[in-house]
Structure formats: C-alpha cells, structure tokens
Amino acid sequence: MVTDDACVPPLTVYGGAANTMSQMLFDKHCPETDAACCVWNPHAVQSLCTGMLTAVVVSMCCSVACGQPTYRGLPVGTTSKQEVITSLGLSPIRTGNADDLRYPVAGSDSLTDRLYFHADKLALVTAASGDDRYPNRQAIEDIFGRPEAQVLFQTQQYLDYTEQGLKFICATDGTTTGIVSFAPQKRRVPAGGPNVSIDLRRRQPHARPNVHNTCLIKVGTAERSIAPTEFDNLLPQGSDVDLDLAEELLARVVVFERNGRKIVFAGLDVFGLGPWDVDRLRTSLATKGFANVIVAMSHTHANVDTIGFYGYYPEQYAQHILAQTEAAVLAANANLKSVQRLQTGTTEMPLAGGRVIDLIRNGRDPGLVDPTVSILQAIGSDGVSLVNVINLACHPEVIRLERARSLSPDFVGTLCREVTARLGGQTVFLNGALGGMLTPDTRFRTNEAATTMGSALAEFVVTAAQQAVPCQSDILSIETQSIELPVTGESVALFLENAPRPIEMHNGRIRTDMNVIWIGEAQFITVPGELLPDIGFEIMQAMSGRLRSIVSLANGELGYLVPNFDFREDGYEERTGPGREAGEIVRRTGLKLATQSPRNP
Numbered sequence: 152m153v154t155d156d157a158c159v160p161p162l163t164v165y166g167g168a169a170n171t172m173s174q175m176l177f178d179k180h181c182p183e184t185d186a187a188c189c190v191w192n193p194h195a196v197q198s199l200c201t202g203m204l205t206a207v208v209v210s211m212c213c214s215v216a217c218g219q220p221t222y223r224g225l226p227v228g229t230t231s232k233q234e235v236i237t238s239l240g241l242s243p244i245r246t247g248n249a250d251d252l253r254y255p256v257a258g259s260d261s262l263t264d265r266l267y268f269h270a271d272k273l274a275l276v277t278a279a280s281g282d283d284r285y286p287n288r289q290a291i292e293d294i295f296g297r298p299e300a301q302v303l304f305q306t307q308q309y310l311d312y313t314e315q316g317l318k319f320i321c322a323t324d325g326t327t328t329g330i331v332s333f334a335p336q337k338r339r340v341p342a343g344g345p346n347v348s349i350d351l352r353r354r355q356p357h358a359r360p361n362v363h364n365t366c367l368i369k370v371g372t373a374e375r376s377i378a379p380t381e382f383d384n385l386l387p388q389g390s391d392v393d394l395d396l397a398e399e400l401l402a403r404v405v406v407f408e409r410n411g412r413k414i415v416f417a418g419l420d421v422f423g424l425g426p427w428d429v430d431r432l433r434t435s436l437a438t439k440g441f442a443n444v445i446v447a448m449s450h451t452h453a454n455v456d457t458i459g460f461y462g463y464y465p466e467q468y469a470q471h472i473l474a475q476t477e478a479a480v481l482a483a484n485a486n487l488k489s490v491q492r493l494q495t496g497t498t499e500m501p502l503a504g505g506r507v508i509d510l511i512r513n514g515r516d517p518g519l520v521d522p523t524v525s526i527l528q529a530i531g532s533d534g535v536s537l538v539n540v541i542n543l544a545c546h547p548e549v550i551r552l553e554r555a556r557s558l559s560p561d562f563v564g565t566l567c568r569e570v571t572a573r574l575g576g577q578t579v580f581l582n583g584a585l586g587g588m589l590t591p592d593t594r595f596r597t598n599e600a601a602t603t604m605g606s607a608l609a610e611f612v613v614t615a616a617q618q619a620v621p622c623q624s625d626i627l628s629i630e631t632q633s634i635e636l637p638v639t640g641e642s643v644a645l646f647l648e649n650a651p652r653p654i655e656m657h658n659g660r661i662r663t664d665m666n667v668i669w670i671g672e673a674q675f676i677t678v679p680g681e682l683l684p685d686i687g688f689e690i691m692q693a694m695s696g697r698l699r700s701i702v703s704l705a706n707g708e709l710g711y712l713v714p715n716f717d718f719r720e721d722g723y724e725e726r727t728g729p730g731r732e733a734g735e736i737v738r739r740t741g742l743k744l745a746t747q748s749p750r751n752p
C-alpha cells in the first residue's frame with residue numbers, strides 16, 4: 152500500500168505569504184480524510200484533518216458493553232489497524248491513503264467494504280458485504296425499532312440509526328445492501344422533524360403522456376474554452392509554482408426559447424465565482440436580451456480559486472471567464488433550432504455500502520448520498536439530441552491541484568464528453584445538492600481516476616436517457632425569488648468584508664436569488680451555494696416535476712447551506728458557509744418555489 156500524506160504542506164499553489172485572513176480561509180476540503188482539510192491552512196491541520204472522524208468519534212453515548220457496532224466481530228472505535236489486518240487475513244485493495252483500507256466483497260468483482268482508521272483505531276466501516284444479523288429491513292426494525300430517520304428513494308432506502316452507530320441501505324424489497332458502522336452518537340435528525348421521513352418515490356407511475364404535437368421551444372447551444380490563455384497571473388506574485396492545462400475547461404451553454412422568453416444555463420468548469428463577477432456577467436447579458444441566466448458552477452477543485460476566497464483573486468482570468476461565457480451565450484442564441492420533443496429520464500446509482508462504490512460517498516454523514524442521475528434532452532427535428540442537461544450531486548475533486556499542478560474540469564470533463572459522444576448534442580452539467588459532503592469515493596487522486604469516474608458516471612446518464620419519457624408539456628417557465636442571507640459565518644463574513652471587489656451588504660445580509668425553472672416536465676430549483684443533501688431531499692420531496700433537479704452553486708457560491716437541526720458550531724461546512732440562518736432561509740424558499748405553478752410567457 153502506498154501511504155498518502157492526506158494533509159500535505161500548505162501554501163504552495165494559491166497561498167503566497169499567509170496573512171491573517173488567508174490563514175483563516177486557507178482550508179480546502181480534502182476527500183480522503185473525509186475532512187475539512189488542511190491542505191491550505193497550516194493552522195487548521197490538526198483541528199481539521201480529523202474532520203468527519205472527529206464528528207463520528209465524539210458524543211459517544213454508549214460503551215462497547217452496551218452494543219458497540221462491529222465489523223466481522225471487530226468493535227468499531229477500539230480495534231487497532233494491525234488487529235484488523237491480522238484478523239481479516241486478507242490483503243486490502245491498494246489505495247492512496249494508509250487510513251483507508253478496502254476489502255473486496257466475496258462473490259463480487261466490484262463491491263468493496265471500506266474501513267477508515269483514525270488515530271490507529273477503526274473509526275468507520277461502510278460495508279457492502281452482508282451481515283447475518285441484518286439481512287433486511289424487517290430484521291433491522293425487529294432489533295432496533297423504527298429508524299430515527301429515513302429517505303425512501305425510488306429503488307433504495309436509507310435508514311438512520313445514529314444512536315446505535317449504524318445506518319443501512321436497503322433495496323426496495325427490503326434486502327440490506329449496505330451497512331455503515333461507527334461509534335454511536337447522539338441522534339442527528341430530531342424526532343418529529345420534517346426530515347424524519349423523506350419519501351422521494353412517485354406515488355403512482357406517471358401515465359405515459361401523449362406527446363405534444365407541436366413543441367414551441369427552440370434550443371441553441373455552444374461551448375467556449377474558459378481555460379486561461381496565460382498562466383502567469385493565476386497565482387500571487389512571487390509564487391514559484393508552474394501551472395499548466397491537463398484538460399480543456401469549458402463554458403457549456405444552452406439557451407431555451409419560447410415565444411420570446413429565453414432561459415440560459417451556463418455550466419462552467421470553475422471552482423466558483425464571486426458575487427461581483429456573477430452579477431457583472433448577468434447584468435451584461437441582461438442588456439443583450441437575456442434576463443434569465445443561470446450561471447451554474449461545476450465547483451471543480453482542479454481549477455484555481457477564481458473567487459479569491461483563499462487569499463488571491465486572479466482578476467484577469469476571472470474576466471476572461473466572463474467574456475468567454477458571454478460569447479458562448481451569444482453563439483448559442485445565434486443557432487436556435489426547432490425542437491421536436493423534450494424528454495426526461497432518471498436513474499439511480501446503487502448505494503451498496505452506503506456509497507456509490509468508487510464514485511460518490513458522503514464524508515460528513517456517511518451513507519447519506521443522493522443516488523439520482525437525471526437528464527433533460529431536447530430532441531431536434533432529425534431525431535437527434537440537441538442538448539443533454541445532466542444533473543447529479545458530487546464535488547469534482549478527484550484531482551489534487553496542489554499535486555497535479557495541471558488545471559482540469561475533474562470528472563465533469565470526461566462525463567460531458569462521453570455523454571455527447573453517446574447521445575449527440577451539447578451536454579451541460581449542473582451540479583446538485585453536493586454540500587456536506589458528497590465527494591468522490593475513488594481510490595486515487597489522479598487525472599486517470601477522474602477520467603475513470605467521468606466514464607462511469609456517463610454510463611448512468613446514458614441509462615437515464617434510455618429510460619427517458621417524452622414530455623407532455625412544452626412549458627418554459629421561470630420564477631425568481633430574491634432572498635437575503637445573513638452572513639454570520641466567520642470565514643465568509645471576514646472574506647466579504649475584505650472582498651476583492653466591493654459588495655453590497657444590507658445590515659450584514661447579502662442579497663441573492665433562487666429560481667424555479669420548468670422546461671417541459673423538468674423542474675429545476677437553483678441555490679446560490681453548496682446545499683446539504685438533507686435540505687435538498689426535503690425540497691425535492693415537495694417538487695412535482697417528472698424530473699426534479701436541485702442546481703447548487705447557481706448564480707452564487709456563498710458556501711455551505713446547512714440544515715439548522717444539524718448545525719455544528721465548529722464544523723467545516725459551518726465555518727465555510729454564510730451561517731446558521733442561511734440554510735433555513737434557502738430551505739423555506741425552496742419549499743415555496745417547489746409548489747409554485749409554472750407559467751408560460
């Protein structure tokens with residue numbers, strides 16, 4: 152096994168001289184520790200590297216004697232790494248992290264059990280292998296009673312028994328497919344709260360609709376490079392790091408038009424953009440006739456920080472991104488084409504082991520992963536797709552830029568390219584409720600691993616497309632709700648006070664917006680930050696579109712939007728988000744928008 156120094160020395164790529172602010176802000180999420188990491192902040196290393204594991208280990212309510220979870224008889228929380236290796240008698244699968252041991256599941260080529268260690272003790276197991284004690288939901292309920300919380304997906308169920316140190320994934324028929332074990336904690340979801348039982352299943356299958364005879368929607372698409380044209384100004388003066396380009400960075404744009412109304416999705420391979428730049432782009436496009444523009448940032452961690460949040464704002468590059476995006480929108484608008492029909496499809500990735508194995512897991516709340524992959528397609532008069540608008544939730548952070556030193560869209564590049572190759576048209580990627588902390592489950596942090604992940608995700612998108620159903624409606628509707636979020640999160644408040652560009656604040660509140668968009672039977676709700684899945688599930692439950700998509704980092708990247716019932720004062724997401732109130736405001740607004748009726752122009 153290769154040991155991966157999960158928390159490498161900071162301040163090589165973005166930092167320059169660390170001032171007080173950048174020390175506060177220089178922490179970047181570090182997937183393989185499941186942690187708020189440490190890569191960028193020397194002062195954060197010790198407190199943050201433990202990240203999720205700390206969260207798992209603290210608040211133990213119960214000792215081994217009263218029923219500590221076990222994995223193959225080994226108690227979680229107390230068993231040492233050597234004891235695990237000796238006892239299992241197998242060689243773990245090689246990974247890039249010495250504290251991440253994976254063992255193949257007997258009888259399967261692809262499934263693994265994943266064992267995490269913290270301070271040499273087995274801290275968390277996400278197992279896809281069976282356990283005789285828990286063969287199905289009924290057996291689990293016979294032992295533990297009703298789950299503290301559950302999410303019912305179309306084909307899978309997530310059962311939360313945090314007080315027992317257990318979570319389960321079951322298939323529709325109840326068969327257990329995943330077991331997450333950790334030291335028991337206090338209940339995460341309060342009894343009686345709206346998140347105790349989320350049901351995302353369709354009550355009844357939709358009747359197969361009659362296809363609308365004439366679809367009045369037109370679609371134009373374009374893409375433009377948003378890679379830097381020069382690499383000298385991406386880092387602060389004096390930085391001796393050389394960056395180059397591993398893979399093209401793109402603005403992927405679609406314009407939907409119906410009776411003069413236009414709605415634009417611009418999917419960008421950026422880490423983020425500051426409110427001043429998002430506003431500048433949207434204002435400029437508004438003067439050219441595009442009043443409804445959704446700037447959807449992929450959040451790739453393999454591009455530089457174009458917000459300036461980590462201490463350096465590469466102004467020239469940020470302006471280049473805006474100019475290229477605007478050019479892409481104008482180009483897309485110049486090639487509007489008739490649409491024969493719209494169609495939507497969704498599929499679910501398997502949550503065996505409480506993660507989509509080798510693809511997506513939750514580093515903050517293990518097991519809580521949205522398995523949904525969705526696609527909206529506009530089919531042209533020749534029967535070929537003009538656009539594939541795809542949505543799933545995960546941080547594009549396979550690649551570690553501070554090590555790779557080459558800019559990349561991460562898995563999003565391969566994903567979009569392969570979807571286009573398979574389905575035709577222009578693919579536009581919209582990230583979902585990825586906050587806290589949906590992150591890649593890959594074993595390595597390389598360009599190759601990102602490519603592999605993109606290809607695997609493309610397969611699921613193609614599956615969703617194969618199951619797509621024509622839309623009965625050709626509605627094109629957008630409602631925008633202006634919101635003000637109080638900025639009380641220390642890091643974000645400090646950053647905005649000293650932002651690279653002046654920003655309008657109203658009594659400590661920042662103004663932004665959320666949108667509900669209907670395109671045929673596809674319903675999108677946009678969120679100006681990184682929404683945690685708890686809130687995403689609740690909003691999706693209230694949505695009525697055949698296709699229900701949350702679009703995170705849309706027209707704003709204000710950080711993590713955390714549900715108030717799970718606000719952990721010193722948590723990573725909490726410190727890098729707008730604060731305690733913001734999640735609740737977004738939740739309430741999302742629930743309201745979810746039920747708003749669409750209106751054609």
Ligand SMILES: [Zn+2]
Pocket residue numbers: 180450546681
């Ligand atoms: Zn993030």
